[in-house]
Amino acid sequence: MPSLICIEHDGTAHRLDAQMGQSVMRAIVDAAIPGIIGDCGGACSCATCHAYVDDAWIDRLPSAGSTEQGMLECAIEPRPGSRLTCQIEMSTDLDGLVIRLPASQI
Numbered sequence: 001m002p003s004l005i006c007i008e009h010d011g012t013a014h015r016l017d018a019q020m021g022q023s024v025m026r027a028i029v030d031a032a033i034p035g036i037i038g039d040c041g042g043a044c045s046c047a048t049c050h051a052y053v054d055d056a057w058i059d060r061l062p063s064a065g066s067t068e069q070g071m072l073e074c075a076i077e078p079r080p081g082s083r084l085t086c087q088i089e090m091s092t093d094l095d096g097l098v099i100r101l102p103a104s105q106i
């Protein structure tokens with residue numbers, strides 16, 4: 001079971017176990033960690049699952065698709081490393097992934 005490290009905006013860090021194929025958004029929401037809303041349920045149509053992938057991991061993820069890239073324009077304070085966590089699917093390759101949550105989603 002892959003795990004990920006989720007760091008809240010205030011620096012509070014959590015290590016979470018995720019199911020294979022589960023989205024990072026779902027893993028964080030199911031763990032009740034504040035900072036991710038996931039309003040559209042993972043349909044890539046709300047941008048309230050925006051987060052920053054740690055620099056050490058960004059090149060290890062599949063690139064964002066065109067729909068995700070378009071929705072990222074709706075995210076609050078996007079920057080290099082911004083991704084929609086509903087579009088990142090956990091796998092053994094991503095075991096130990098580090099995700100930093102933004103200050104706000106709306």
Ligand code: FES
Pocket residue numbers: 025037038039040041042043044045046047048049050071084085086087
């Ligand atoms: S949950 Fe809505 S875009 Fe990710």
